[in-house]
Amino acid sequence: MAMTDKRSMIPDPPRRGFLEWLDDRYGVSKVREFMRHKSVPTHRGSVWYYFGGLSLFLFIVQILSGILLLLYYRVGAESSYESVRFITTKVPFGWLIRSIHSWGANLMVLAAIIHMFSVYFERAYRKPRELTWLTGMALLGLAMFFGFSGYLLPWNKLAFFATKVGTEIVGVIPGAGHFMLRLLRGSDDVTGATLSRFFGLHAAILPAVFTLILMIHLMFVQVQGMSEPLGHQEKRKPMPFFPNFLLRDLLLWLLALNLLALLAVFFPWELGDKADPFASAPAGIRPEWYFLAMFQMLKFIPAKVLAIDGELLGVAGIGLGLAFWALFPFWDRAASRGERRSWVTLLGIIIVIGFLVFTILGWVLA
Amino acid sequence: MLMKHDDAERNSQNVTRTESGNPVSRRAFLDRALWVGGAALVAAVVYPITRYLVPPDEAEPDPATVNIGKADDFQPNTGTIFKMGRKPGILIRTKEGEFHAFIALCTHLECTVQYRPDMGLIWCACHNGRYDLNGINVAGPPPRPLTPLKVNVAEGSVFVSREEA
Amino acid sequence: MKHYLSFSLILLLWLCVAVSAAPKKDVCAACHIGVDAKQKAIVEGYQTDIHYLKGLTCAACHGGDLSKTDEEAMDPEKGFTGAPTHQEIPHMCGKCHSDANFMRHYNPALNIDQEEKYYTSVHGQRLKQGDNKVATCISCHGVHGILPVDNTNSPVYKLNIPKTCARCHSDAKYMAGYGIPTNQFEEYSQSVHGVALLEKQAKGAPACNDCHGNHGAAPPGVNDVAAVCITCHAFNGELFSQSPHKEAFQAKGLSQCAACHDHHKVMHPTDAFLGVNEGGVCVKCHAPGDAGYVAGARMKMILDSLLSGQTRAKTALGKAEALNMDVSEGESAVEEIRENSIEARTAIHAFTPEHLNEVALKGFTAEAKAESLAAAAVFEYKFRRTGFGVASLVITGLAFLLWRKIKAIERKQRGAS
Numbered sequence: 001m002a003m004t005d006k007r008s009m010i011p012d013p014p015r016r017g018f019l020e021w022l023d024d025r026y027g028v029s030k031v032r033e034f035m036r037h038k039s040v041p042t043h044r045g046s047v048w049y050y051f052g053g054l055s056l057f058l059f060i061v062q063i064l065s066g067i068l069l070l071l072y073y074r075v076g077a078e079s080s081y082e083s084v085r086f087i088t089t090k091v092p093f094g095w096l097i098r099s100i101h102s103w104g105a106n107l108m109v110l111a112a113i114i115h116m117f118s119v120y121f122e123r124a125y126r127k128p129r130e131l132t133w134l135t136g137m138a139l140l141g142l143a144m145f146f147g148f149s150g151y152l153l154p155w156n157k158l159a160f161f162a163t164k165v166g167t168e169i170v171g172v173i174p175g176a177g178h179f180m181l182r183l184l185r186g187s188d189d190v191t192g193a194t195l196s197r198f199f200g201l202h203a204a205i206l207p208a209v210f211t212l213i214l215m216i217h218l219m220f221v222q223v224q225g226m227s228e229p230l231g232h233q234e235k236r237k238p239m240p241f242f243p244n245f246l247l248r249d250l251l252l253w254l255l256a257l258n259l260l261a262l263l264a265v266f267f268p269w270e271l272g273d274k275a276d277p278f279a280s281a282p283a284g285i286r287p288e289w290y291f292l293a294m295f296q297m298l299k300f301i302p303a304k305v306l307a308i309d310g311e312l313l314g315v316a317g318i319g320l321g322l323a324f325w326a327l328f329p330f331w332d333r334a335a336s337r338g339e340r341r342s343w344v345t346l347l348g349i350i351i352v353i354g355f356l357v358f359t360i361l362g363w364v365l366a
Numbered sequence: 367m368l369m370k371h372d373d374a375e376r377n378s379q380n381v382t383r384t385e386s387g388n389p390v391s392r393r394a395f396l397d398r399a400l401w402v403g404g405a406a407l408v409a410a411v412v413y414p415i416t417r418y419l420v421p422p423d424e425a426e427p428d429p430a431t432v433n434i435g436k437a438d439d440f441q442p443n444t445g446t447i448f449k450m451g452r453k454p455g456i457l458i459r460t461k462e463g464e465f466h467a468f469i470a471l472c473t474h475l476e477c478t479v480q481y482r483p484d485m486g487l488i489w490c491a492c493h494n495g496r497y498d499l500n501g502i503n504v505a506g507p508p509p510r511p512l513t514p515l516k517v518n519v520a521e522g523s524v525f526v527s528r529e530e531a
Numbered sequence: 532m533k534h535y536l537s538f539s540l541i542l543l544l545w546l547c548v549a550v551s552a553a554p555k556k557d558v559c560a561a562c563h564i565g566v567d568a569k570q571k572a573i574v575e576g577y578q579t580d581i582h583y584l585k586g587l588t589c590a591a592c593h594g595g596d597l598s599k600t601d602e603e604a605m606d607p608e609k610g611f612t613g614a615p616t617h618q619e620i621p622h623m624c625g626k627c628h629s630d631a632n633f634m635r636h637y638n639p640a641l642n643i644d645q646e647e648k649y650y651t652s653v654h655g656q657r658l659k660q661g662d663n664k665v666a667t668c669i670s671c672h673g674v675h676g677i678l679p680v681d682n683t684n685s686p687v688y689k690l691n692i693p694k695t696c697a698r699c700h701s702d703a704k705y706m707a708g709y710g711i712p713t714n715q716f717e718e719y720s721q722s723v724h725g726v727a728l729l730e731k732q733a734k735g736a737p738a739c740n741d742c743h744g745n746h747g748a749a750p751p752g753v754n755d756v757a758a759v760c761i762t763c764h765a766f767n768g769e770l771f772s773q774s775p776h777k778e779a780f781q782a783k784g785l786s787q788c789a790a791c792h793d794h795h796k797v798m799h800p801t802d803a804f805l806g807v808n809e810g811g812v813c814v815k816c817h818a819p820g821d822a823g824y825v826a827g828a829r830m831k832m833i834l835d836s837l838l839s840g841q842t843r844a845k846t847a848l849g850k851a852e853a854l855n856m857d858v859s860e861g862e863s864a865v866e867e868i869r870e871n872s873i874e875a876r877t878a879i880h881a882f883t884p885e886h887l888n889e890v891a892l893k894g895f896t897a898e899a900k901a902e903s904l905a906a907a908a909v910f911e912y913k914f915r916r917t918g919f920g921v922a923s924l925v926i927t928g929l930a931f932l933l934w935r936k937i938k939a940i941e942r943k944q945r946g947a948s
Binding site: 393396397399400403404406407410452474477478491492493494506507509 | 735762763764765766859863870873874877921922925926928929932933935936939
Binding site: 088096243247250254265 | 859916919922923927929930933934937940941944
């Protein structure tokens, strides 16, 4: 019989709590030290720091409301519409969950876009944060894909035709275009197969990929801390993340929650009529607002430009533009040297205004 | 986390004495109010979610199958009207005890049909249309037979479901 | 010489074969097609005739010798009758159509009583008396181009019958002297049945022959009209025969249905039809204050309240729908009221207010259900807004408190530094 160590027979003193128990096993105190020292720079542009967290909050709202909707939604050309109708009319507070999910999607994309532009104008993408920008762009793209796939799921008339138009564009890519269109639609046309595929994307594939990239994006931010604006001279005392910034974050999230509730109650999301593949397209089909600018730009390009198919040119142009934007940290090397170039600001303003103008045009001309 | 800061605050309390009013009770009130507010928020969020999770009475939208009731409750040579989704249905029990079910909308002008035990037929009161017990239109204006439904008797209960196309 | 003989023999043989091989149909047609325009039309018309298609030649009706190729074929000794007189026509057709054994070869299911029935009709009776203006078989069925009844081009196809009868019966000049009206087709075209048949092509609607008979066409007796009506409107007829009106109408020699609803110009009765006010038929017989008058007024009131209930329910649901609330269940209830109002309008024919009340109960219940559903929808709408108000209060309250907490913390932090 081995001699028992008398020290181990002494029970832990009552003052040592659960955190200490964890610390003994997992070195939790290092994390707590890190959290204690985490801070946020204070300057004129500090308010923009909130938009990343806001996007995160809205994503969490989407996950929660999405999971709740999953409990009643039944995917299928003969059941999707009926189940959404059931949710909004028969399930207690179903109308609320559904409207929050639909409005939340839009607010999330809006928050992400504002977050992106604020990062742009503050040049926060500069070295060492190039990959944060890249993963952020991926997240925005995924969020828009979330929106596109989710839009079809109620299987109503507007969604059906909007999806038809939206997926049609993929087909203009030479060579792989038709293959990609079939891959996207699950068939040559928008059918129940598209519905299944979009549902799989929306409820399984995209959440997994998004979460993975989000974790990477957040990890980058934790490791590198918040970026400070260029030429930031006067050093005000940074704000501790815990509790100051976090409480302020929570405050904003509370207000966002209130806004979501207000939108859900006073501007409930419509369901409309069930999709009918044999009926003609109703007037006023348009994609969600974040696609409107692209949609409108494509509409403006003439059918043929110097023997090149107009749509193809448009898609190629937009593709190039997006690639340019995604790789922007590598064009603005001056920023990593601490220099604020005015062409970057100018370009940003033009793009923002252009985006706004084309979005409004797309809305009005639909 | 907040409690840790409370420690720090309590230490700083000893330093600042110039605050008007009783700083300890003001802070305690604010903290308590925050807890109450937080609890109210949690309640305001949890309440709709819990209500949502409990399935409503009509558990399915436009159910494909309806439980009409116990088979013994239906006498032979009777017909009973029931709801099938948003349409009326009719369940017939023949003299021999067999069950037949149809959508109870007359194929002429959609009046609700009824079972006539004296005629042993399904009859429409609007224009004297008649259908036999297989739903076939045999007399009067109806141009087509009644839409049939599938009947299953399981564990003593009668289940009516739509026919698969 | 030998050659001539054998040649002639061969020629004769060939002619005989040629003649016997030629279709017998061409014997008459071959000549008549070249006689004049009228004859040509007859020959060509006959190509589409059902009798021709069944293999019956001109001789089948007109008789004659088909072995001859010229006027010799028209041999009275061989049965040639030529064009029959007006009087002879029914028998000419009946020669075959009343012969069961003959008809069995062509259409065993076809009736063989047309000629017999015809002579019971007004047309047949008058024909016997020498009136050659009346209709015979060919007047309605056509001649030399007769199509089966189910062929849409036949003048006696269901949808064409009213126009066929109207050819004579709406011609005032032609009908002068008979002492009967000539506005039947006009009235019928305006009626529910006429519109259904002529405009909506509903084959279930009655044409002239459904009430008057086909070959035995005669105006139905006063009591017989009702018998016709209730073959479709069974429920109304059943209720009527149990009502106090049955005996009363019989005593007065009034037609059961037509007395109120007319016979040719059967219009869609409006709800004003019922009751003692403007447009009400009850006052045609009932004097103010008598039992029938009171009953009529009561029934009108019941029907009116049922219909106004439907309007009320629809309005209430419309309001709820405008608030974006779901009203589909309420709409089913309104549909119940609509069906019940049809049942109620039928139930009127019992001419007993108590019975009507019983029937209308279903509609009143449905109305109550619709209105309570509408109220529930409006309540839900208010509940949502109230709920939002409460939640908003909690959230903004908490946000305010949080703001104060933040300020308090920051004050402490500034003080401590």
